[in-house]
Amino acid sequence: MSIEKIKADICDVCSKMWQLGWVAANDGNVTVKLEDNKFIATPTGISKSFITPDKLLVIDKEGNVLEGDPAYKPSSEIKMHLKVYEERDDVFSVVHAHPPTATGFALAHIPLDSYSLVESSLVIGSIPIAPFGLPSTKEVPESIVPFLPEHDVLLLENHGALSMGSDLYTAYYRMESLELCAKTIFTARMLKKGEPEKEIEKDKLDELLSMRSKYKITGKHPGYKKYS
Numbered sequence: 001m002s003i004e005k006i007k008a009d010i011c012d013v014c015s016k017m018w019q020l021g022w023v024a025a026n027d028g029n030v031t032v033k034l035e036d037n038k039f040i041a042t043p044t045g046i047s048k049s050f051i052t053p054d055k056l057l058v059i060d061k062e063g064n065v066l067e068g069d070p071a072y073k074p075s076s077e078i079k080m081h082l083k084v085y086e087e088r089d090d091v092f093s094v095v096h097a098h099p100p101t102a103t104g105f106a107l108a109h110i111p112l113d114s115y116s117l118v119e120s121s122l123v124i125g126s127i128p129i130a131p132f133g134l135p136s137t138k139e140v141p142e143s144i145v146p147f148l149p150e151h152d153v154l155l156l157e158n159h160g161a162l163s164m165g166s167d168l169y170t171a172y173y174r175m176e177s178l179e180l181c182a183k184t185i186f187t188a189r190m191l192k193k194g195e196p197e198k199e200i201e202k203d204k205l206d207e208l209l210s211m212r213s214k215y216k217i218t219g220k221h222p223g224y225k226k227y228s
Contacts (some may be wrong), residue, residue: 006032006168007053013095013172013173014048022097022179024050031081033092034166037061039085043072061085076136083119083141084164088203089146090219091164093171098160099179101186104119105129106155112181113206116188116197120181122208123217124153124174125180132157153178166218 010030017023017030028048037062039172041057042048057068063078081094105112106129113126128147133139133156144162147154153174161178165171188197200208 003034003040004053005222007056008033008058009168010042011051011053012041013168014042014051016172017095017097017175018047018049020099020176020179022099022175024098028095029077030096031078031094032166033085034058037065039081039083041074041078043068044075046072070179073176077140078134079138079141080144080162083144084162087145088164088220090166092166093168094162094164095168095171095175096160096162097175099175099182102127102155102161102178102182103159104186105182106157106159107159109157111155112178113183114185114197114199116199117181117184118200118208120184121200121205122212122215124177124181125151127151127153127155127178129155129157130162132159135159141174148220150220164219170219 010032012028017028026045026047031039031041033039037060039059042051043055046055055072057072057074058066059074060066061082063074063082077096077123084091084094109129111127111129113128115121130143130147133143144154144201152164154164154197161175163171163174163178165174185197
């Protein structure tokens with residue numbers, strides 16, 4: 001795929017994120033891994049609704065700008081993206097956003113770690129919360145490291161959410177699935193007056209997870225240790 005196509009797709013994803021209300025003002029960022037440890041990244045200080053291909057940057061694994069308008073710089077949160085790529089060689093895109101319902105769970109310090117919704121169990125599994133880290137410091141990237149071996153989607157305590165995938169749209173779809181999962185679980189718990197929703201029984205869950213290869217769902221998937 002050409003760099004021009006990748007940049008066009010990034011702009012498409014940025015527009016979708018803004019239209020869905022996952023980002024406001026200058027929130028969120030998107031990256032895609034290229035060859036030779038180069039990455040395309042959205043710049044800081046620009047609303048995702050205004051992102052165009054000429055505003056995107058090409059950076060190295062240290063976050064240094066290799067190509068792009070000198071007026072633009074990568075977000076301070078680029079460290080979080082680069083840490084994902086460093087730890088996961090199967091990841092080629094990372095999306096960070098603040099989808100309201102999922103972020104509400106992150107603010108309430110409630111992980112979405114139940115296996116209750118068929119689609120989310122199959123596609124993204126349980127979603128833990130990475131501990132709080134001060135923006136622009138190494139605390140944020142270091143806080144996500146323990147979760148990267150088994151998870152493709154994370155909540156960030158008091159912050160937002162992070163998703164990753166083998167390509168841009170896989171990372172985007174996982175963020176979309178996260179927000180729908182959060183909305184559905186929130187609704188279920190309201191209907192049950194705050195009680196936890198009913199989870200899928202272990203034998204059925206085993207069967208469900210075995211279908212991942214059939215549906216060509218790639219990436220990491222968390223174990224369910226509470227069932228062990």
